[in-house]
Amino acid sequence: MNIENIVREKTAGGVNSPSEIVQIIHAYSEKKLSDEKMTRWLKAVCNKGMTDEETLAVVKAMVTSGERLDFSHLGKPVVDKHSTGGVGDKVSLIIAPILATCGLAVPMISGKILAHTGGTLDKLQSIPGYRIDLSMEEFRQTVEGVGLSLTGQTSEICPADREMYTLRDRTNTVVSIPLICGSIMSKKIAEGIEALAMNITVGNGAFMKTLKHAEKLGKKLEMAGKQFGVSTKIVYSRMDQPLGREAGLWNEIQESMACLKGEGEPDLMAVVTELAEPVLKYAGIKKPLSAVEKTITSGSAMMKLEEMIEAHGGDSSLIHSSDTIHTPSFEKVIEAENSGVVRFMDTEKIGWAVNSITVFDGKAGRQIDPSGGVRFEKKLGEEVAKGDPLAICHGNSEKAVSQAYPQIKSAIEIGVDPFTPEEVII
Secondary structure, three states, X not given: OOHHHHHHHHHOOOOOOHHHHHHHHHHHHOOOOOHHXXXXXXXXXXXXXXXXXXXXXXXXXXXXXXXXXXXXXXXXOEEEEEEOOOOOOOHHHHHHHHHHHOOOEEEEEOOOOEOOEOOHHHHHHOOOOOOOOOOHHHHHHHHHHHOEEEEOOOOOOOHHHHHHHHHHHHOOOOXXXXXXXXXXXXXXXXXXXXXXXEEEEEOOOOOEOOHHHHHHHHHHHHHHHHHOOOEEEEEEEEOOOOOOOEEEOHHHHHHHHHHHOOOOOHHHHHHHHHHHHHHHHHOOOOOHHHHHHHHHHOOXXXXXXXXXXXXXXXXXXXXXXXXXXXXXXXXXXXXXXXXXXXXXXXXXXXXXXXXXXXXXXXXXXEEEOOOOEEEEOOOOOOEEOOOOEEEEEEEOOHHHHHHHHHHHHHHEEEXXXXXXXXXXXX
C-alpha cells in the first residue's frame, strides 16, 4: 500500500478505490499507520468529499475491521436509535427502555462526548457502578436477557471506527458527511440490527448547520442502510437550543427519569415519540404512540431501565436519589440583565462550556465530574424579567464553573419583541 499515492490522489480531488479505502482504514486500525499520515487522509476527505462508492467502502472497511453480532435467533425485531448529537440530547436514555418494553431488542453502542456535543456513555457512567465497557459476550447476553443494552464500543466491534473517532475529535475532522456516515452505520450494522431510527440534528448546536447539509447526510445514511440491509428512517430535528432543560451528566440522567415518569419537557418528548413511531411500526405495532404512552404511565419503561442498569453492575435505586449523590459543591446563577424575551441561544458555545465542567483530562487520564452541568430556567421564546435566573451552572470544580459561567451568559440573548421558536421536529 502506497499511502502517499492514496493521500495525494484524494488531496487532488481524485477518487480512492474501495480496496484502497479498506487498506488504509484497516492499516490504521491495526496500528500499521501513524496518526500523522492518517490525519492527512482524513483532512483530504473532509476537504474534497467522497463518492457514494467511496462512502460505502468506508462503511464496509469499518464493519469488516471487527466482528458482527447476530440476534436473529431472538425471534423479535432488533432495532436501534442514533443521533448526530447536540446539547442536552438524552433521547437514547429514554427511548431505549421504551422500545425494549414494547418487545423489541435494542443493542445500542453509544459514544462519549465529541467536540461540543454530549455523550451518552459519559451520562451513564455517572450512575454509580454502571459499566460502559461490557465485553462482546456480556453485551450479547444483556440484550438477550434484558432486551436492551447501552454500552461502549468493544474491542471486537468496529475497532477501526473507535480509533478513527478519537483521531477525528483531536484533528478537527469530525464534520465530514462520508466519515460521519461511516462511523454511524458501521456500528449499527455490526450490532446486527434490522431497523434504525436516525435523528439528524440541525442548527447552531448541531454538526449539520443547515437542513440542506443535513439532508445530504440523510441520503448517505439511507443509501448505506439499503446496501447493508438496515431499514433506516431519518428524523430531522432542530438544535438551536438545548434539548430539554438539563445539559451535563447526572442532571441529564435525572431529567430522563422525569420523562419516564411522564414529566418530560415537550420538545424532548416530541423527539422521543417521533423516533419511536417508525421502529414500532416496523415491528408491527399498530398504535405506536399509544404503546409509548402505556410504557410510561404503567411504569414498565422505568422498570426496564432499572433492570438494564442492574445488569450493567449499576445501582438502580440511586437514580431516584437526586438529592443524596452527586450534589455539586459550586453553582453560579446567570441572571437576566434586562426584561424581554429569549430570542437566541448559541448552542454550540453552550455545549463547549457544558463539556468543560463535566469532562477533564487529569493526571489519571480522562475523568468525569458527574455533578457538572447546566440547568436552563429559560429557553427560546420565554419571557424574562430583569434579575430572573436564565441558567444555573454547577459542578465540583469552582474554577471550571467560573470559567463556564461567562461563556453561557454571553450565549443567551434577550430581545424586546415577542418571539415564537419553530417546532423541534422539522
